[in-house]
Amino acid sequence: MSRNHHEDSDAALLDILTAPVKPTPKVFARRDAALDPLLIAAAAASGPNVTRNHYHHDFFPGVALPQHEGSWDWTKFSGGDAADRRRLTYKSLQAPRRQRLHEELEEGKENDPLDLEADPLKSADNIPHSAKKRRSSIISPATEVKPRAKVASTLEHVAPSPVPALPPVEVKCMARTRIPTPHGPAFLHLYHNTRDTKEHLAIVIDPAQLSDHRGPVSAPPIRSRTLDAVWEGETEMDRITRGAYVGRLSATSQKVSEPVASISPEVNPDIPSPLIRIHSECFTGETVGSMRCDCGEQLDEAIRQISLPITVPSPSPLLTGPTTIPGRGAVVYLRQEGRGIGLLSKIRAYNLQDLGHDTVTANLMLGHQADERGYEIACAILRDLGLGGVAGTDEGEGVRVLTNNPDKVEALQKEGLDIVERVPMIPRSWQKRDPSLVAKKPTLDSNPYIVQHNDDERVAGATLIGGNAVYGDDLDKYLRTKVVRMGHILPLWMEEQSV
Incomplete structure (x- = not known):
C-alpha cells in the first residue's frame, strides 16, 4: 500500500x-x-x-x-x-518552577512561604553542618541561571507562620501505693499528663509518712496535691483505693488524707533539701540486666542514696548530740526509652554500636538526635509533690539533683526548678577500681574492672543488677562517650589506656 x-x-x-x-x-x-x-x-x-x-x-x-x-x-x-x-482545558505543569511560583503569588494563592535559601535536608541541631557541593555536570555554565536570590526577595514580605506554643503540662496522680524495697519503704505514684499518653511514675522516699508520731526534728511530708484533692463524686473508700490516705494502710488503719494546703509548710533550715533523680526508662539495663549501660545500677543507686538516714543538729540544747531522720526524696521515672528514641531504635542502635559506632553516632545514623528527652513532665510531677518550687521564691522546697549530666540540670532550671546542688553519681565499678592497676593493661589476673567484685555474692537491689556493679568493655565505651561527646561530669578513669 x-x-x-x-x-x-x-x-x-x-x-x-x-x-x-x-x-x-x-x-x-x-x-x-x-x-x-x-x-x-x-x-x-x-x-x-x-x-x-x-x-x-x-x-x-x-x-x-x-x-x-x-x-x-x-x-x-x-x-x-x-x-x-x-473543564477539559489542559493546563501545562511543565513551566519553569520560578515562573509557576511567580504566577501563584500573583494569583494570591495562600501558599506556605518557602525559604529557598535554606537547606531542605537541614541536619539536626547536634549534627555538624557540612558544605554542599553542586554537581557541575547537571547544568552547563552557558545555561545556568540563578533564580534563588530573585525569588527569595519576592517572598521577603511574607511572614513565616508562627509555631503554636504548647500549653503548659498538667499532671494528675491517678494512684499511689506503698512498696517495700531492699533499701526501705517507698511510695509509688502513677501520673497521667496532657502532653503524651504514657504513664510516668514517681518513686517517693519518705518513710516518715508511715508513722503518726513525729520526733523533735521532722521534715514536711512529700505528698501529691492532685492525689490528695477531693475528686467529684467519689467516696472515702474510692479515695483510699487510689492511695489518698495517711499513715500506714491496714485493715485497722484507714485514715483518709486531707487536701494539701496551698501554702508551703515551714522547713527546718538544718535539714538538707530533698535528693531527687530524673531517671529515664531502660528495659535492657533494668529488666534484662544488660551491661551495655549502667541504667539499672543508677536506678538502684539513686533509691539507695535517697534512703540513707539524714543527720541534723539537735534542735534543743537539752538533747546531746545530733539526731537522724529518715532519708527523703524522689525518683521521677520517665518513659523515655533510649534517650527518647524508643526501644525499637535503641535495639537497632546497639547493632550499629557493634559495628564500631558510639551511642551518639548510632542515634544520628538512625535519624534521631543524640538525646531527644524532655523534662517538662518531670518538673510538673515534682511541683505536684511540692518539690523544686520556683527559683527565687518561697514556693516549695529546693532540691538536690543526683546526676552527672549538665544538660539535664540546665533543662530543669529552664523549667523554673529550684536546684540548690548537683550531686554526682560515680559508677560503682569505677569506685571499686584498684588505682594501681588502672594505668596497666588489663589481664585475666589483674583487671581493674572487677577488683573487689565477687559474682558469687548477690547484693539485693531494685533492679536485675541489684546492688552489684556493672562492668566491662561495653560499659567503658558507653561511659567514655558520655564524658567525651555529651559533656557528662565524670573523671575519665581509662583516659591513659585510651591514648
Missing part, C-alpha cells in the same frame, strides 16, 4: 471524527484491522492512563459523558456546552 494512500485514509478518518455533519462515505482500503472511531475517541478522551504528560483530545464527549446527546450517536454531536469543554 503506497504512502499517499495511507495519507488519504487518515484524512478521511479525521473528517469522520471532526465533521459536525456526517460526510459522504468514501471507499478506502482497510488496514490490518478495522478501527472503531468511538473506541479511539473514548481512549483518547479519558481513562486511567491520562497523566500530566498527556492531554485530552476534545473530539466530542463520546462515551465519557453518557448523558450527552452525542454519546450514543456521534452524528448528533453539535459541539456541546462550552462550559463543559472548559
Whole structure:
C-alpha cells in the first residue's frame, strides 16, 4: 500500500471524527484491522492512563459523558456546552518552577512561604553542618541561571507562620501505693499528663509518712496535691483505693488524707533539701540486666542514696548530740526509652554500636538526635509533690539533683526548678577500681574492672543488677562517650589506656 494512500485514509478518518455533519462515505482500503472511531475517541478522551504528560483530545464527549446527546450517536454531536469543554482545558505543569511560583503569588494563592535559601535536608541541631557541593555536570555554565536570590526577595514580605506554643503540662496522680524495697519503704505514684499518653511514675522516699508520731526534728511530708484533692463524686473508700490516705494502710488503719494546703509548710533550715533523680526508662539495663549501660545500677543507686538516714543538729540544747531522720526524696521515672528514641531504635542502635559506632553516632545514623528527652513532665510531677518550687521564691522546697549530666540540670532550671546542688553519681565499678592497676593493661589476673567484685555474692537491689556493679568493655565505651561527646561530669578513669 503506497504512502499517499495511507495519507488519504487518515484524512478521511479525521473528517469522520471532526465533521459536525456526517460526510459522504468514501471507499478506502482497510488496514490490518478495522478501527472503531468511538473506541479511539473514548481512549483518547479519558481513562486511567491520562497523566500530566498527556492531554485530552476534545473530539466530542463520546462515551465519557453518557448523558450527552452525542454519546450514543456521534452524528448528533453539535459541539456541546462550552462550559463543559472548559473543564477539559489542559493546563501545562511543565513551566519553569520560578515562573509557576511567580504566577501563584500573583494569583494570591495562600501558599506556605518557602525559604529557598535554606537547606531542605537541614541536619539536626547536634549534627555538624557540612558544605554542599553542586554537581557541575547537571547544568552547563552557558545555561545556568540563578533564580534563588530573585525569588527569595519576592517572598521577603511574607511572614513565616508562627509555631503554636504548647500549653503548659498538667499532671494528675491517678494512684499511689506503698512498696517495700531492699533499701526501705517507698511510695509509688502513677501520673497521667496532657502532653503524651504514657504513664510516668514517681518513686517517693519518705518513710516518715508511715508513722503518726513525729520526733523533735521532722521534715514536711512529700505528698501529691492532685492525689490528695477531693475528686467529684467519689467516696472515702474510692479515695483510699487510689492511695489518698495517711499513715500506714491496714485493715485497722484507714485514715483518709486531707487536701494539701496551698501554702508551703515551714522547713527546718538544718535539714538538707530533698535528693531527687530524673531517671529515664531502660528495659535492657533494668529488666534484662544488660551491661551495655549502667541504667539499672543508677536506678538502684539513686533509691539507695535517697534512703540513707539524714543527720541534723539537735534542735534543743537539752538533747546531746545530733539526731537522724529518715532519708527523703524522689525518683521521677520517665518513659523515655533510649534517650527518647524508643526501644525499637535503641535495639537497632546497639547493632550499629557493634559495628564500631558510639551511642551518639548510632542515634544520628538512625535519624534521631543524640538525646531527644524532655523534662517538662518531670518538673510538673515534682511541683505536684511540692518539690523544686520556683527559683527565687518561697514556693516549695529546693532540691538536690543526683546526676552527672549538665544538660539535664540546665533543662530543669529552664523549667523554673529550684536546684540548690548537683550531686554526682560515680559508677560503682569505677569506685571499686584498684588505682594501681588502672594505668596497666588489663589481664585475666589483674583487671581493674572487677577488683573487689565477687559474682558469687548477690547484693539485693531494685533492679536485675541489684546492688552489684556493672562492668566491662561495653560499659567503658558507653561511659567514655558520655564524658567525651555529651559533656557528662565524670573523671575519665581509662583516659591513659585510651591514648
